[in-house]
Amino acid sequence: MSSYDKYVTPLSTRYASQEMMSIFSARERASTWRQLWVWLAEAERELGLPIPEDAIEEMRQNVRVSDAAFDKAREYEAKFRHDVMAHVHAYGEDAPKAAGHIHLGATSCYVTDNADLIFQKKALDLILPKLAKVIQNLQAFALKYKDLPTLGFTHYQPAQLITVGKRAAQWIQELMMDLEDIETVRDRLQFRGAQGTTGSQATFLELFEGDADKIVKLNEILCKKAGFPSAYPISTQTYTRKVDLRVANAVCALGATAQRICGDIRHLANLKEMEEPFEKSQIGSSAMAYKRNPMRSERITALGRKLARLPADFTATFETQWFERTLDDSAIRRMDIPEMFLLADSILLALDNVTNGIVLYPSVIRSRIDQELPFMATESILMKLATHGVSRQEAHEEVRVLSHQASDVVKQQGGRNDLLERIKKAEFFRPVWGDIDSLVDPKLFIGNCPKITEDYCNGEVAAKLATYKESLDKASTAQLSI
Numbered sequence: 001m002s003s004y005d006k007y008v009t010p011l012s013t014r015y016a017s018q019e020m021m022s023i024f025s026a027r028e029r030a031s032t033w034r035q036l037w038v039w040l041a042e043a044e045r046e047l048g049l050p051i052p053e054d055a056i057e058e059m060r061q062n063v064r065v066s067d068a069a070f071d072k073a074r075e076y077e078a079k080f081r082h083d084v085m086a087h088v089h090a091y092g093e094d095a096p097k098a099a100g101h102i103h104l105g106a107t108s109c110y111v112t113d114n115a116d117l118i119f120q121k122k123a124l125d126l127i128l129p130k131l132a133k134v135i136q137n138l139q140a141f142a143l144k145y146k147d148l149p150t151l152g153f154t155h156y157q158p159a160q161l162i163t164v165g166k167r168a169a170q171w172i173q174e175l176m177m178d179l180e181d182i183e184t185v186r187d188r189l190q191f192r193g194a195q196g197t198t199g200s201q202a203t204f205l206e207l208f209e210g211d212a213d214k215i216v217k218l219n220e221i222l223c224k225k226a227g228f229p230s231a232y233p234i235s236t237q238t239y240t241r242k243v244d245l246r247v248a249n250a251v252c253a254l255g256a257t258a259q260r261i262c263g264d265i266r267h268l269a270n271l272k273e274m275e276e277p278f279e280k281s282q283i284g285s286s287a288m289a290y291k292r293n294p295m296r297s298e299r300i301t302a303l304g305r306k307l308a309r310l311p312a313d314f315t316a317t318f319e320t321q322w323f324e325r326t327l328d329d330s331a332i333r334r335m336d337i338p339e340m341f342l343l344a345d346s347i348l349l350a351l352d353n354v355t356n357g358i359v360l361y362p363s364v365i366r367s368r369i370d371q372e373l374p375f376m377a378t379e380s381i382l383m384k385l386a387t388h389g390v391s392r393q394e395a396h397e398e399v400r401v402l403s404h405q406a407s408d409v410v411k412q413q414g415g416r417n418d419l420l421e422r423i424k425k426a427e428f429f430r431p432v433w434g435d436i437d438s439l440v441d442p443k444l445f446i447g448n449c450p451k452i453t454e455d456y457c458n459g460e461v462a463a464k465l466a467t468y469k470e471s472l473d474k475a476s477t478a479q480l481s482i
Helices: 010-015 018-023 026-046 054-058 067-080 083-094 106-146 164-188 202-207 212-226 241-270 295-308 311-319 327-355 362-386 394-409 419-425 428-437 449-466 469-474
Strands: 150-154 157-163
Touching: 010 311, 010 327, 010 394, 018 106, 018 202, 018 327, 026 054, 026 067, 026 083, 026 106, 026 157, 026 202, 054 212, 067 083, 067 150, 106 164, 106 212, 106 469, 150 362, 150 469, 157 164, 157 362, 157 449, 164 241, 164 449, 202 212, 241 295, 241 327, 295 327, 311 327, 311 419, 362 394, 362 419, 394 428, 419 428, 449 469
Parallel strands: none
Antiparallel strands: 150 157
């Protein structure tokens, strides 16, 4: 059967990186199980159990699972209906001297749960620098355009001016929150270790003839070999699924942030103020040849929507675990954990590509400002008239009448905002005619946006990015194959 004759997730065929796919591949999973069995045998031998060194060496030589070993494991699983025991027997055929020592004292979750923790740790380490790269892209963009005025929008209606850089700083702040949350769950991740079938450590207590200190030492050795600072102090048959939920809450929030950022980009593309990168031969529409659709931002939005909703799965899996463990966590975690990280990885690759190549149209931005700024400038005109002894209430009424006339031209006639021309022609405003042009410089209406942007990007953001300097120095912009 061809690969074209069976379903394959588009996350692996279209969107995610090879590095992330490798972490959650079948070979990596089975080979990590074997590595865990090696570490267990090494630690047990070190603590006095009679496991021959040549048996352990044979295990070491066969850690990577071959295609033939997968075939053999498949045969055993069809017989045993148990995936872990299938791989125990397949490993025993590859390392016959160790066949009687593999999995000694362990339960299935020794390999399945510890492997899942290893995979999540690796995946977190992979997405963190990618997230930092997106933040770095936007930091450069925000600083470049920190002084460029643009319309702010509240209720998606024109509001007080901000700057293009200030809006990008808003995006950065939300991504920084994601970065900090993901760093936190990464730093707090612990190992399950060797805990026995219900977390009582009973089998290991028996193996070590009642010496509980050796169990403590066993887990210290295993944690060190696996690269974890410590093991969770309490386990049942599994590590608590609250761990997966904590990780998911941090990682999946990135999906919401990505949707929010790309929603802004898509709206600005419609206004022709900003566009994502558009390649020379790219086709926007099969029917409308002129179109330049924000397809990358739309893709990110779709992936983000899926990612942001995954915590509901992790919540249900955690809350429906009974007592020391029920197996209804197994099938769903096989899908949810890899999918969560493949989605996050896919989003970050696309976000890197978009944020490193944003195209801005300052003339269009200024044109839209010019349509709205006359209304915003009327308060300044009122204040200027007051310095000439003109009644504020009389001036307010004159402005109101002219504003409604100009609004009618815009809304009813489809014309441009001519309020300032009307003011310049009205005799009432003669005292300030010479001041009007200077009163409507957009930079007078952006408040403290340049300093806010510069302080944030060169302060908190720069300090955080400095911790990723080594990876950022080697990073190149993600190129999308599709």
